[in-house]
Amino acid sequence: MSNILDKVNSPQDVKKLSIDEMNTLAGEMRKAIITKVNSTGGHMGPNLGIVEATIAMHYVFNSPQDKIIFDVSHQCYPHKILTGRKEGFTNPDKYYTYTGYTNPLESEHDLFKVGHTSTSVSLAAGVAKARDLKGEKGNVIALIGDGSLSGGEAFEGLDNAATLNSNIIILVNDNDISIAPNSGGLYGNLKLLRETNGKAECNYFKSLGFDYYYISDGNDLNQLIDTFNKVKDINHPTVVHMCTLKGKGLPEAEANKEAFHWILPGTLDKDSNSAPAAVENYCTVTNDFILNKIKNDKTVFAISAATPGAYGFTPEFRKQLGSQYMDVGIAEEHAVAFASALAKSGAKPILPLMSSFVQRTYDQLSQDLALNNSPVTMLIHWGAISGADATHLGCFDIPLISNIPNIVYLAPVNKEEYLKMLDWSLEQTEHPVAIRVPFGNFVSSGVEDTTDYSKLNKYKVAEEGEEVAIIALGTFFELGKKVKEKLGINATLINPHFITGIDEELLESLKSNHKLVITLEDGVLDGGFGEKIARFYGNSDMKVLNYGAKKEFTDLVPIDELYKRYHLTPDLIVTDIQNCLSLETV
């Protein structure tokens, strides 16, 4: 009998409710979130924890006149429910109508499209400054989690926001955990503040110049509303530190905060006692490789930046690594500089990063790492054209990494190459190395790879032929094989291994008996691998066709549609080749 939720279609409806009704509403919202997220997958724990605070925000403040800016925005489900989008959570037919992040195209209550962390305070500062320049009124509120506070952008934002001399309210949602268990000295201060009911004088936020309010139970509507009323229309930068329970209302999520931060569809329907099937994949072979290495080498050191689960660094694995592992929290800039210094000092750091999050540390890749030629091993996960949300695309890492000098960026096509590259990278001391961990299918050749990767930019001719050469990078090697097969002529098939350089000798030799070279890369074409091949052949008669993604932000577009749009199917490519060659012979 979800009788309260039925009546709530906008923030205005929330304002009419009593505390009791709001508590009932919270329960109904939780139920809807649990059912929906278990069906579609998504962020469970963060949204369950923030239900009451979201209700209280909309009860006290007046969105959209008052501006609410969500950090990461993966905790915006309750907000979506209260701002006209509840059907996305209550009606299974509409489960996919709304994205999992704030989106101005969906609602006037969403200010920014956001999916990376630590941005909300800077964005709120800009919104507040624009308000002041225009002489307008209203509250500007940033909602940021404790885990996001470790990102440098959040600090830069706080440091500046504290000086605005105007209304800006930072709601810190402290649930005592990042994605994985918390890391960083700041957590010590949050703990001290919790233990002293917010009264400790040594206060990170106060040290930056903020006024400070404390809410001991951020799931208690009375406390929330009382404090929000106190800070509403305040005329100076203010932090409200509220303690919430991540996963509240779902016992599994309360008990296992890391596993229930983000879940796959149907997670609640599985028997939690049944161990997951031991299927070999790129994560498991990486973990086995590292565990084997640390047996005899105390300088091997694995680092993660807040998302260990995304690369298979399970709690069990982390425990096995012991002191040879550290999670640095959401702090990719630090992670890269830290790894660089470790490598420069004779240790062997391994740093996995998501393709989409490598973006957060460009300057450190260039200055701290590449300029110093530090032999760090980076593993780039989820680098691929995908149907992902626009904020988590994995198609930009090749232009980003491969145009920085000194970094060797490798693209293995199967398990054997991957492990050989990993071993070479870890034991060499000459280059910063990144390996693009294949995304999707796990491929094994069954044959040990004996390539010497110290010979940089040496491509592998997988099948020698003539007329057409297919240079198929990384995961798209399989596509290259299919194109060759479909093409029906004895085309040359090349596995380049190296993203960052050109095998000039090989490319030169192709001129003698090839008319066309095609390149296939699982990422955006602009600034990528194929363009370097096109440049190489610019002054010759060789024709070149580059295949990859267009430079655009796609948002939850099905992968098949993207492959069609970009001509990334064997049929479409073969037609293009035939057209190109027939023009050639005319």
Added chain:
Amino acid sequence: MSNILDKVNSPQDVKKLSIDEMNTLAGEMRKAIITKVNSTGGHMGPNLGIVEATIAMHYVFNSPQDKIIFDVSHQCYPHKILTGRKEGFTNPDKYYTYTGYTNPLESEHDLFKVGHTSTSVSLAAGVAKARDLKGEKGNVIALIGDGSLSGGEAFEGLDNAATLNSNIIILVNDNDISIAPNSGGLYGNLKLLRETNGKAECNYFKSLGFDYYYISDGNDLNQLIDTFNKVKDINHPTVVHMCTLKGKGLPEAEANKEAFHWILPGTLDKDSNSAPAAVENYCTVTNDFILNKIKNDKTVFAISAATPGAYGFTPEFRKQLGSQYMDVGIAEEHAVAFASALAKSGAKPILPLMSSFVQRTYDQLSQDLALNNSPVTMLIHWGAISGADATHLGCFDIPLISNIPNIVYLAPVNKEEYLKMLDWSLEQTEHPVAIRVPFGNFVSSGVEDTTDYSKLNKYKVAEEGEEVAIIALGTFFELGKKVKEKLGINATLINPHFITGIDEELLESLKSNHKLVITLEDGVLDGGFGEKIARFYGNSDMKVLNYGAKKEFTDLVPIDELYKRYHLTPDLIVTDIQNCLSLETV
């Protein structure tokens, strides 16, 4: 009678000195620094302030067993003097022997090549962790200035370093100024700590978990040595907060800290009362433009990130802007996100950034700015192939910015185009825009530019011809003109205006009566502008030659040598063209 400095050739020699002798040495070092920097140009104020602290560091600690990591490293001159490189400061013939930054190739006392800010704590954390993994001993010391603390990487480093549970010493050199006057809430805390002689409980460093020591006079050798002795071999993360006087010993530098942060050669020889000649340049026309705009538009808002002087935002200009200007300190990530939110909220932000420092904010360009399509106007300064230090190269901004969707990156070739682009950018609301401010010669056509830049990716045919088309981007348009002249045929000359896109219609039309297209860009070729042209023509008979820099870190290589290396002279290009065309006709 520089009798102490004469005797000091290594840190070992410092250890033999009395306090009186060290004070004498400090005076001699200051004299050498002032004379040398006034002769060659360089960082004056930062080095004068840190003389005593450097002497004390080498007196108490044992470099290179103890590791000293410099932030930015523009305050390493005294360190170079004490570590075997004093001739670089005392002998005019050797003034150019050593770079202005730490460099491991020069000395075992330099650990990293560094020139960007806020990296030292992360690097020190990595050095300390490697020491612990290997079971070694020794102190690890990061020397960081107050201005560098505002950078997000510094915070990420501190947050993690505080948890290392081992020896790491952060020396905070607090001279109460960044490059320009200080910005950010953290400065309030540093002030409180100074006023309470380090005793205030509300302490930024303690809030992150550090032990904390305070030195009220960081130019007093007794205080320095006493405190350094206390923290030497300490077994936990420790901050030493020392207050120094920037520019100490040079009255002009003490009085005008911003102007003497970095000076041009001969600055001290000039009459300080004579006003600088009012020469028009891209900075002055920008300032005039902005001043004119703010007369009638209170939403125009200029932002700088700690280096206002580098783009001509003089103290006088900043004063004129009043509340329509803010310096956010060294916080490029915040600057971009802040600007994005301002633009999204209806204000008109203008954000100048150095080419080399744009690198520090890639993710914000992508996520906060481009994904949200916020109409920010960014001005990219010093974007060019140059003889600069490896840490301040301006040749990577094109690959960095132009492969992100949605951003419009423009390359004006003269004052009129620049001002037209600036005006268009500021008044439109559709796109994030970056303008590559021409570097070097100030060119004026004398003719108003009437181009409609809202027609994206429309190139301008400056001179229509045949056979060869020269697409000459931005500052290299002048080179294109020379190539055309030298070539002696009626070549087509194109000013593309747009770095970020292809004028497909024009490029297609060139096929009818051209055999060769050459591209000229003042930056690295990999991932840049020309490769996109090469890709476009890949399936055609058009030949393409791309000119620009090789992907490499160059370090103080004279520009003429680089132009020769990259074939960026009219003679070399014309020879290449003739070779290409003669091959074509064979």
